C-alpha cells in the first residue's frame with residue numbers, strides 16, 4: 196500500500212507497507228537501473244526478481260535516478276490515491292528526461308496491468324509497460340527499446356511464479372526477507388482490483404521455496420515472510436490451478452502440499468529463523484494453519500487477518516465469503532489454539548450502502564477483538580470491479596473520512612491497551628536496525644510483530660535480544676536489554 200495522507204491510511208507498523216523504497220547500489224560502468232517500488236510487499240519482492248533478471252542483462256542498480264539509463268516504477272492500483280502518486284512521479288521523471296533524452300522510463304506492476312498501453316500512447320509518459328507476469332520478457336522488451344520502439348507486455352499467466360529466479364535482495368537490512376509463495380488472487384472481493392491486475396491464483400513449487408529458505412539461512416538472514424495475496428489458499432499438487440485440484444491424479448492428491456504443510460516444512464528447514472506470512476484471508480484460513488503456528492516455536496505468533504467490515508450485510512456485498520460471526524468465531528479459535536497471538540486487520544470505511552449502523556458494527560467488532568494494530572482506508576472505487584460496475588459510490592467523502600477517523604481512534608485506544616499488556620514483561624526481540632529517532636537506540640519486533648525500542652549498548656542488527664519492557668505508546672514498546680539470546 197502507498198504512503199498516503201494520515202486520514203486515508205494509518206500505518207501503525209513500520210514495516211509492512213513502507214514508503215517508496217529506493218534502491219542504493221554501486222556503479223562500475225555497466226548500464227544503470229534505478230527502481231522505485233510502491234504498494235504491497237509483493238511489489239517489493241517482485242522488484243527483486245526484476246533486478247535479478249536485469250542483472251543478467253548487464254544492469255546494475257543505482258540509488259541516483261539522474262544517472263540511470265533505465266528508470267522503473269513498480270506501481271500499485273489498489274486505491275485511486277496510489278495511482279495519483281505514480282502519475283506525479285512519472286511527471287517528475289519526465290522533467291529529468293528532458294535533460295537526459297536517452298533515459299528510458301518504464302512502469303511495472305498493477306498500474307501497468309490496469310492502464311496498459313494507454314500509458315505510452317495517450318499519456319506519453321513512459322517507454323515501457325510491463326505487467327506483473329511478464330518480467331521474464333524484459334530482455335526482449337529492452338531490445339525493442341534499444342531499437343527505438345516503445346515496448347509493452349501485459350499478458351497475465353496461469354503458471355508464472357518466477358520459481359527459478361533467485362531474487363537480488365534490494366535495499367534490505369540483511370536480516371529479514373520476503374519469499375513469494377504464490378501469485379494472483381481468485382477471491383473476487385467486489386471492491387478489489389487485484390484479481391484483475393495480478394490474475395489467477397497459482398502456487399509456487401515448494402521445493403524452490405525451500406531452496407530460497409536455505410539460501411537465505413546460509414546468508415545469515417534471520418527472518419522470512421512468506422508472501423501471497425491469499426496465503427491460506429496455497430496448494431501445490433505438481434502445478435495447476437487450485438480449482439482444477441479435483442481433476443488431479445490420486446498420486447498428486449496424496450502428495451499435495453497445503454499452506455499448513457508448507458509452513459511446517461519451512462519451519463523445519465530453518466529452525467533458527469523466524470517465520471512469518473502475509474496475507475491471510477478469513478474465508479480460507481483453516482485450523483491446520485493455526486495448529487502449525489502453535490506447534491512450531493519459530494513460526495511467529497502473529498496473524499494479519501483483514502475483516503474489512505463488521506457488518507454481515509456489507510461483507511456479503513463485498514463478497515468476502517464470511518459473516519461477522521464467522522470472523523469472530525475464527526478469532527476465538529486463534530485465541531484458543533495460539534494463546535497471546537498478535538492480530539492485525541485491514542478495514543474499509545464507507546463501502547457503498549454502508550449505514551451508520553453498519554459502521555457501528557465495525558467499531559463494535561474492533562472493541563470485541565482488540566486488535567494489536569491495523570491498516571485502515573476509506574473506500575476508493577476502482578475501475579471494472581464489480582462494485583464499480585454495479586453499485587453506486589454513495590457514501591459522501593466527508594462521511595467516509597469521519598468514519599475512518601473514528602475507526603483510527605478506536606484502533607489507537609485498542610493498540611495502547613494491547614501494548615500495555617507487555618509492560619513489565621520480558622520480550623524476545625529480533626533487532627532490525629537503529630530506531631528512527633536515535634542511533635543510540637535499536638529497534639526490532641517481538642514474536643507478535645509489535646515494535647520494541649531499546650538502548651543499543653553492544654547489541655546490533657540481527658541479534659535476538661531479551662528485553663525488559665518498561666513503557667509503551669500505542670505502537671511501540673520501550674525497554675532495556677537483559678541478555679543476548681542468539682547472535
Ligand code: SAH
Nearest residue numbers: 386387423424474501541542572573574575
Ligand atoms: N490480500 C491482499 C489484499 C490486498 S489489498 C494482501 O495481500 O494484502 C489490501 C487492503 O487494501 C485490503 O485488505 C483492503 O482493506 C484495502 N483495499 C482494497 N481495495 C480497496 C478499495 N477499493 N478501496 C479502499 N481500500 C481497499
Ligand code: F3S
Nearest residue numbers: 380382383384387389
Ligand atoms: Fe483483493 Fe480480496 Fe484477493 S481483498 S487480493 S480480492 S482476497
